[in-house]
Amino acid sequence: MTDPLDLPALTAIGWNRHCAAALAVLTPFQGRPARVIEQHRAHLLVHDGQAGLKAKTLTALFDRLKATGDGLAVGDWVLVHEAGGSLYIHDQLPRASLLLRSRGDNGVQRIAANVDTALLVMALDNDYSPNRLERYLLMVRAANVAPLIVLTKPDRATALAAQRAGIAALAGPDTPLFVLDARDAGCTASLAPWLAAGQTLVLLGSSGVGKSTLVNTLMKDNAQATGATRAYDDRGRHTTTARSLRTLPQGACLIDTPGVRELKLGGEEDVTADAFEDIAALAQRCKFRDCQHQREPGCAVVAGLPPERLANYRKLKDELAATQQKRQLAPTPAPTRRSKKR
Numbered sequence: 175m176t177d178p179l180d181l182p183a184l185t186a187i188g189w190n191r192h193c194a195a196a197l198a199v200l201t202p203f204q205g206r207p208a209r210v211i212e213q214h215r216a217h218l219l220v221h222d223g224q225a226g227l228k229a230k231t232l233t234a235l236f237d238r239l240k241a242t243g244d245g246l247a248v249g250d251w252v253l254v255h256e257a258g259g260s261l262y263i264h265d266q267l268p269r270a271s272l273l274l275r276s277r278g279d280n281g282v283q284r285i286a287a288n289v290d291t292a293l294l295v296m297a298l299d300n301d302y303s304p305n306r307l308e309r310y311l312l313m314v315r316a317a318n319v320a321p322l323i324v325l326t327k328p329d330r331a332t333a334l335a336a337q338r339a340g341i342a343a344l345a346g347p348d349t350p351l352f353v354l355d356a357r358d359a360g361c362t363a364s365l366a367p368w369l370a371a372g373q374t375l376v377l378l379g380s381s382g383v384g385k386s387t388l389v390n391t392l393m394k395d396n397a398q399a400t401g402a403t404r405a406y407d408d409r410g411r412h413t414t415t416a417r418s419l420r421t422l423p424q425g426a427c428l429i430d431t432p433g434v435r436e437l438k439l440g441g442e443e444d445v446t447a448d449a450f451e452d453i454a455a456l457a458q459r460c461k462f463r464d465c466q467h468q469r470e471p472g473c474a475v476v477a478g479l480p481p482e483r484l485a486n487y488r489k490l491k492d493e494l495a496a497t498q499q500k501r502q503l504a505p506t507p508a509p510t511r512r513s514k515k516r
């Protein structure tokens with residue numbers, strides 16, 4: 175049995191300062207920490223820094239999580255112990271972050287836990303959709319995860335410069351933006367600042383945009399990598415069907431996810447104008463400080479925003495209100511209604 179706190183081993187699967195603080199909450203604890211790296215119907219695959227191991231969730235923990243509509247997700251840190259030759263998960267460490275999206279049936283899907291940076295991958299072919307990217311930005315920021323935008327397939331772009339500029343305006347100056355051919359080894363150098371040990375990244379985006387290709391490219395330096403690395407299918411491309419976490423040669427952990435057809439907001443998002451970089455910039459010039467950008471006179475947002483963006487903003491607001499009502503969440507507080515002049 176491994177030392178309960180084999181830090182070098184745990185670092186290989188993303189252990190960082192937050193994890194130490196989270197474990198302190200559960201101390202004294204039984205068993206040892208491990209990380210959920212794959213989710214299967216009947217079991218989870220966890221990694222303890224030494225090896226990937228099948229594990230079952232104890233009923234008590236399952237029920238405790240279920241009582242609050244929760245459950246384990248890829249990226250979760252857990253406590254495990256052995257009994258009768260099997261491995262059991264008996265506790266969960268408090269999370270630093272959790273990415274959620276709504277499912278069709280009013281439930282939510284937990285995409286990944288304890289993620290530092292979300293790589294929002296969009297291709298510059300007919301996948302290109304600023305409105306969809308807007309959804310991803312809202313979802314990721316609501317989860318307190320830093321977004322990083324990767325625009326792939328520049329070789330298929332019809333208006334590369336304009337598309338890039340449009341996305342940069344929508345995402346704002348604080349969100350890193352890269353145009354990368356996911357097959358190009360240069361991706362590793364571009365993303366190097368985010369790839370250090372202790373960092374966990376997740377790839378999000380439609381099917382076929384190059385998420386798994388990027389995993390492959392980042393893995394290539396070191397086919398023999400240890401830690402959470404799993405053998406990669408050597409056709410070099412496949413359609414991902416399950417979320418999985420692996421360790422990159424650079425030290426970071428990377429969670430690949432299956433492409434999502436339609437991203438529905440989870441309900442935690444902030445859909446006030448402040449959450450949209452370009453709308454917030456225009457709103458500075460509205461006549462009324464608490465302008466709702468509906469029919470107020472002197473509204474710089476209605477006047478200055480392309481109609482398509484304005485329609486998307488309103489659609490997202492309505493969708494969020496509906497999701498919050500379904501999930502019975504408190505609505506995002508609206509600014510005071512009384513129109514004050516600046």
Ligand SMILES: Nc1nc2c(ncn2[C@@H]2O[C@H](COP(=O)(O)OP(=O)(O)OP(=O)(O)O)[C@@H](O)[C@H]2O)c(=O)[nH]1
Pocket residue numbers: 326327328329330354355356357379380381382383384385386387388411412413414415431432433434
């Ligand atoms: N032309 C071009 N093709 C690319 C680029 N990046 C990836 N591809 C190709 O796009 C196809 C789909 O890539 P995948 O990595 O499987 O896409 P994915 O996002 O993982 O898709 P799902 O697993 O279905 O969600 C592959 O054939 C890649 O070779 C790029 O920058 N340019």
Ligand SMILES: [Mg+2]
Pocket residue numbers: 385386387412413414430431432433
């Ligand atoms: Mg894939």
Ligand SMILES: [Zn+2]
Pocket residue numbers: 457460461465466467468470472473474475476
């Ligand atoms: Zn306005």
